[in-house]
Amino acid sequence: MNQPSRTLASTDMFRPPINRAMRSLDRAFFRKDVYLAAACVLDSKLIATYRNELHGDILKLERLPPIRPIPPGIAADKNTKCLLLKPDIQIEDRSSWSPKLHSLVESQQLLLTPFHLQLDYNYWTYHDIISAILPQQDQDEIPVGFSVVGHVAHLNLRDRYLPYKTLIASVLIDKNPTIRTVINKIDDVGEENEFRTFRYEVLAGPDDMNVEVKEQDCLFSFDYSKVYWNTRLGTEHPRLVSKFKPGEAVCDVMAGVGPFALPAAKNKVWVWANDLNPESHRSLVANTNRNKVAPFVRPFCEDGHSFIRSSSSRLLDSKRQITLRPKVSRTARTNENQKPFQQAPSEILKEPKVFSHYILNLPASALTFLPSFIGLYSGHDHLFHPYTGTKLPMIHVYCFSTKSDDNKIEEAKIREEVGRQLGYEFRGIEGAEMEIWDVRDVAPQKRMFCASFRLPAEVAFRERIPRTVDS
Ligand SMILES: C[S@@+](CC[C@H](N)C(=O)[O-])C[C@H]1O[C@@H](n2cnc3c(N)ncnc32)[C@H](O)[C@@H]1O
Known part of the structure; x- marks a missing residue:
């Protein structure tokens, strides 16, 4: 028997044949x-x-x-x-x-x-096949990276890979059974679009952007072409949600389709969830019902600047409460016939009068929403410490900054900008009054951060200066 492969190094024997001239997928070539x-x-x-x-x-x-x-x-x-x-x-x-x-x-x-x-083709992985097709000089940075949202995979291809885009998309679909559609973004998400949606082209599969995603035990359905969703926030959402306690009220000013709001509500947190995008609002409402958390979520579709004030004053008047009936297990129900059944008492949960947390996740401009907190509780000092046990709310505001090894410059810049927006100087030693969390890298020179701080009393109770027509 002719045994040509024996002369090859054993690692090469199991690599696919190479064809860098291929532009449309020829699966048979890979025998x-x-x-x-x-x-x-x-x-x-x-x-x-x-x-x-x-x-x-x-x-x-x-x-x-x-x-x-x-x-x-x-x-x-x-x-x-x-x-x-x-x-x-x-x-x-x-x-x-x-x-x-x-x-x-x-x-x-x-x-x-x-x-x-x-x-044959079926044996090799996505990476193996792509490495056998793309130009050799690009091997170090083969675009194996892609994000998956439901059944949609999106590539963000560099210009030099554009001639290979349909080829890459076909291999991606073949090698990932849950992916049915592959898209390519054709502009930079969010920089110029207030709802942070993006233009895209379909590279493979049907143009179906109605996706379903699971995060933190909640199901989210939405039209990915019309609302914002980022799989890369999959660890940030639970990090923040873990700070909210059952029974607290949280104001999610730019809630999207609810990745903070719904998991928090599942944990019996009262959430006021707002988004200016009517499509996000529609999906948020549907997802709230689907995940059976509607009693804990109030959805709104307003501008976040005014929503910060209007939601806070509406909550002061809230009389909402929920009666939580204890779940009766099947065994308890069965035993009911045998001996007197002692049902645990119902619990009445009252909505608090003030939010414990505000979330502002619109990193390109969220810092500019901070002036809405000035004088938020002007004339309401008696509701808070030291008159009561209630503390002023925590604010979690997302922003972009530059990148450095230790984030020191960025932290100082963010603290200064938060202070400037609120007309307040944060004097805490080395950021004691403010935690600045490094969320993720966004681009080579750009990082996303979350600044968390308690609304300073001086800001919250400052006298509100009525807006004049010119201001
Ligand atoms: C970065 S997304 C965050 C969505 C969600 N919180 C998440 O983590 O996925 C920002 C959201 O802000 C919404 N938005 C933009 N401008 C707004 C405004 N002025 N008021 C309220 N929401 C706004 C957008 O529609 C978008 O859903």
């Missing part, structure tokens, strides 16, 4: 013949034993099971199986055999035979 040696196990009951004994000789590669039917032409029982051996073991070169292999062949417990392994 490859690999010639190996295999050990036929004459007593098929002993296959597992020999597999263990020949541990160091067996071919171990992901997605290539080493136990195979015997090649045609070998006189043996039809149930006989063989074990694929590593490429450096050659039948005619006994010096390449291990002592164990040697002795099992000598004692005629094993029979070595050539094995023709046929690999």
